[in-house]
Amino acid sequence: MKSFSFILSVLAVMGLVFWAYNENYKTKAAVDEVDYLQREIGSLLETRAVLRAEWAYLNRPDRLRELASINFETLKLMPLQPEQFAQVDQIGYPPKPEPVLDLGLELENIIDVIGILPEGETEPSAEDEDLFEPLPKANP
Amino acid sequence: MTRTPLRPLARILKARQNGENPDGIERENLRLRHEDIRDKARQRAEGRLLVLGVFFFCAFSVVGARMGLVAASDPVEPRTMSAESRIVAQRADIVDRRGRILATNLVTHALYATPPIMVDKSRAARELAAIFPDLKEEDLLKLFTGERKFLWIKKKLSPEQQQLVHDIGEPGLLFGPREMRLYPNGGLAAHILGGYSFGREGVYAAEVIGTAGVEKAFDDFLRDPAERGRPLELSIDLTVQAAVEWVLYGGMKLMNAKGAAGILMDIHTGEIVAMASLPDFDPNNRPRPLTESDAGDAGDSPLFNRAVQGVYELGSTFKIFAAAQALELGLANANSMIDANAPLVWGKFKINEFRGHNYGPLLSVTDIIVKSSNVGTANLALMIGPKRQQEFLASLGFFDATPVELIEAPGAKPLIPNRWSELTTITASYGHGMSASPLHLAAAYSSLLNGGTKVNPTLLKRTSVEPGPRIVRPEVSAASVSMLRQVVSRGTASFGEVPGYAVAGKTGTADKPKPKGGYYDDKVIATFASVFPAYDPKYVLVVTLDEPVDTTGPKPRRTAGWTAVPIAAEIIRRTAPLLGLRPMIEQAAADGLHLTAN
Numbered sequence: 056m057k058s059f060s061f062i063l064s065v066l067a068v069m070g071l072v073f074w075a076y077n078e079n080y081k082t083k084a085a086v087d088e089v090d091y092l093q094r095e096i097g098s099l100l101e102t103r104a105v106l107r108a109e110w111a112y113l114n115r116p117d118r119l120r121e122l123a124s125i126n127f128e129t130l131k132l133m134p135l136q137p138e139q140f141a142q143v144d145q146i147g148y149p150p151k152p153e154p155v156l157d158l159g160l161e162l163e164n165i166i167d168v169i170g171i172l173p174e175g176e177t178e179p180s181a182e183d184e185d186l187f188e189p190l191p192k193a194n195p
Numbered sequence: 196m197t198r199t200p201l202r203p204l205a206r207i208l209k210a211r212q213n214g215e216n217p218d219g220i221e222r223e224n225l226r227l228r229h230e231d232i233r234d235k236a237r238q239r240a241e242g243r244l245l246v247l248g249v250f251f252f253c254a255f256s257v258v259g260a261r262m263g264l265v266a267a268s269d270p271v272e273p274r275t276m277s278a279e280s281r282i283v284a285q286r287a288d289i290v291d292r293r294g295r296i297l298a299t300n301l302v303t304h305a306l307y308a309t310p311p312i313m314v315d316k317s318r319a320a321r322e323l324a325a326i327f328p329d330l331k332e333e334d335l336l337k338l339f340t341g342e343r344k345f346l347w348i349k350k351k352l353s354p355e356q357q358q359l360v361h362d363i364g365e366p367g368l369l370f371g372p373r374e375m376r377l378y379p380n381g382g383l384a385a386h387i388l389g390g391y392s393f394g395r396e397g398v399y400a401a402e403v404i405g406t407a408g409v410e411k412a413f414d415d416f417l418r419d420p421a422e423r424g425r426p427l428e429l430s431i432d433l434t435v436q437a438a439v440e441w442v443l444y445g446g447m448k449l450m451n452a453k454g455a456a457g458i459l460m461d462i463h464t465g466e467i468v469a470m471a472s473l474p475d476f477d478p479n480n481r482p483r484p485l486t487e488s489d490a491g492d493a494g495d496s497p498l499f500n501r502a503v504q505g506v507y508e509l510g511s512t513f514k515i516f517a518a519a520q521a522l523e524l525g526l527a528n529a530n531s532m533i534d535a536n537a538p539l540v541w542g543k544f545k546i547n548e549f550r551g552h553n554y555g556p557l558l559s560v561t562d563i564i565v566k567s568s569n570v571g572t573a574n575l576a577l578m579i580g581p582k583r584q585q586e587f588l589a590s591l592g593f594f595d596a597t598p599v600e601l602i603e604a605p606g607a608k609p610l611i612p613n614r615w616s617e618l619t620t621i622t623a624s625y626g627h628g629m630s631a632s633p634l635h636l637a638a639a640y641s642s643l644l645n646g647g648t649k650v651n652p653t654l655l656k657r658t659s660v661e662p663g664p665r666i667v668r669p670e671v672s673a674a675s676v677s678m679l680r681q682v683v684s685r686g687t688a689s690f691g692e693v694p695g696y697a698v699a700g701k702t703g704t705a706d707k708p709k710p711k712g713g714y715y716d717d718k719v720i721a722t723f724a725s726v727f728p729a730y731d732p733k734y735v736l737v738v739t740l741d742e743p744v745d746t747t748g749p750k751p752r753r754t755a756g757w758t759a760v761p762i763a764a765e766i767i768r769r770t771a772p773l774l775g776l777r778p779m780i781e782q783a784a785a786d787g788l789h790l791t792a793n
Contacts, residue, residue, distance in 0.1 A: 101302060104299065104300060104301070104302075105301065105302070107296060107299065108296065108299045108300075108301055108377050108379055111295065111296040111299065111379035111380070112377075112379035114295075115379055115380045115381060115383070116380065116383060116433065116434065116437030116441075117380075117381060117383075117437075120437075120441070134438070134769055135769075135772040135773055136768075136772060137693075137694065137695045137696065137768065137771060137772050137778040138778075139772065140772065140777045140778055
């Protein structure tokens with residue numbers, strides 16, 4: 056019994072040593088990785104700072120003003136004017152598409168249908184003439 | 196363990212035979228047993244003490260060894276913590292109110308030489324002189340062959356220059372990393388930003404320190420590592436600032452002025468949305484300040500911030516303060532008739548109107564402002580009295596330097612006469628005899644016209660501002676705006692009309708004082724202090740021109756109405772839409788008011 060507990064504790068110590076050894080190396084690897092990532096973050100932040108500076112430099116008002124005047128022919132950019140303020144209902148939105156009448160019928164040769172007079176019908180009346188070009192009579 | 200019996204039979208029997216007392220044997224055995232127990236207990240206690248002693252010894256040696264180790268080793272920050280502070284920039288960015296960059300850092304390199312390890316000194320000197328035109332070959336060679344073991348050659352290099360120096364292939368020419376400050380917008384807001392220079396320099400880093408403007412005023416904040424690179428947010432709006440500077444520059448050239456200043460301020464918070472002073476400079480390459488030996492006035496240097504440092508007699512723009520105070524004290528209302536019979540004789544002095552006009556004998560308070568009557572204002576000021584006038588001007592901030600966050604601001608104290616006589620009262624009422632900066636004027640107009648609470652000018656973005664102490668009643672504030680509106684609609688500032696924005700304002704034209712006393716006849720400071728829109732005042736704009744002259748007419752015209760006002764109107768026309776102000780169709784109420792007043 057005694058020797059059994061002794062062996063058990065020795066084994067436990069060995070196990071713990073092995074675990075601690077592994078954890079130690081895992082920690083070192085993790086810290087190395089963190090270091091690497093921090094360096095990468097650092098260099099990316101540096102790049103970002105340079106890009107932000109470049110962006111600000113390229114968007115400086117002097118340059119934009121010059122570009123706007125150089126490209127005036129194509130862009131027609133003018134300074135913002137008070138007249139450009141408007142009510143929402145003053146804005147010319149594109150017209151809404153006409154509602155499509157869907158009767159479930161197939162119409163064929165629509166123009167022909169409008170133009171062809173049924174047999175025995177007289178010439179189109181004067182009012183109709185305004186709307187449609189007189190078509191050749193169906194039965195001359 | 197065998198237990199010894201207390202009364203062993205053999206010894207008892209023997210003792211009985213010998214006639215001895217057997218109890219003696221028992222006592223003897225008991226004593227031996229107790230001694231035995233005592234010895235064992237002692238041994239155990241000693242053992243425990245030893246273990247404890249060893250334990251404490253080990254523990255203290257560990258603590259001691261650790262202390263020794265910590266004391267002896269180089270200090271190193273914990274690895275998991277160090278990263279964040281390492282990657283933030285050395286100096287924080289400066290951004291405008293919408294987060295656009297006004298100042299940032301760039302990594303660059305400085306060039307230094309270590310002559311002892313140089314291979315071909317004459318070639319290095321020749322090639323360096325070819326790369327940098329401002330360096331001379333002979334000087335470099337002298338430095339390389341001299342005593343020095345280390346010398347700086349260039350503080351900042353562009354990547355192209357660095358490559359060229361690399362290409363020389365000289366091992367004694369080395370690079371040190373540097374952070375430099377970059378102002379991507381060039382001369383924009385130059386006076387606000389100020390400039391930078393390098394402080395203590397080492398091979399691997401150099402301190403970047405502010406030398407003027409907010410860079411110096413907020414040097415501690417910008418360099419504080421605890422802020423973790425949080426940018427400094429200014430109240431400036433980059434777009435508006437650009438528009439103001441552009442229009443002001445054009446106006447300055449058109450009006451042949453030698454300098455100009457413009458301030459656009461939020462009337463309720465005191466935030467300076469745009470502040471320009473011309474001529475300006477490029478903070479990336481800040482010029483050397485003028486020294487005593489240089490010819491010329493420091494006030495003409497491009498480094499001079501006219502808006503903050505320039506203290507001028509601001510002329511008739513001050514008249515509204517006398518009128519507002521008379522209203523506040525109940526001495527008059529907007530329609531009261533005041534004696535305006537020119538000239539006003541005070542002692543041996545004569546107070547005249549502009550070009551010898553006489554607007555009298557009586558003028559309403561409104562018309563005093565509209566027609567800019569010196570005599571009427573002087574009479575108002577005499578009704579108020581020197582003491583109360585002084586207190587009122589002090590409450591508007593005219594007796595102290597402005598609290599704006601620029602390193603130059605505390606040095607720009609207004610010029611106040613030592614003795615505030617009644618004559619001072621008269622002249623100060625129309626803006627002569629005391630000098631203040633355009634920023635003072637902008638802050639005072641904001642305080643007077645925003646409903647009557649004190650406003651402190653600031654360059655920092657504010658989210659909310661507590662209203663300051665009350666200066667005038669809201670009715671007086673509204674009446675002042677209405678008077679100023681009529682100056683534009685039917686008075687001296689008719690060029691200031693901007694359709695839809697109901698500009699209200701007051702012109703001021705002051706003769707420039709000669710350095711040796713007296714005033715110039717043909718040099719003026721023209722100022723237009725305006726507020727818009729009049730129906731709901733939101734912004735104050737002050738435009739000041741130094742020595743403007745409009746030569747388009749048959750005679751040269753110098754008054755603010757011909758010079759500063761059209762520029763201010765154009766600034767308002769350009770910036771009001773940028774500030775998100777909708778133009779409004781004005782009610783025709785002002786005219787009716789004017790008719791009853793007459």
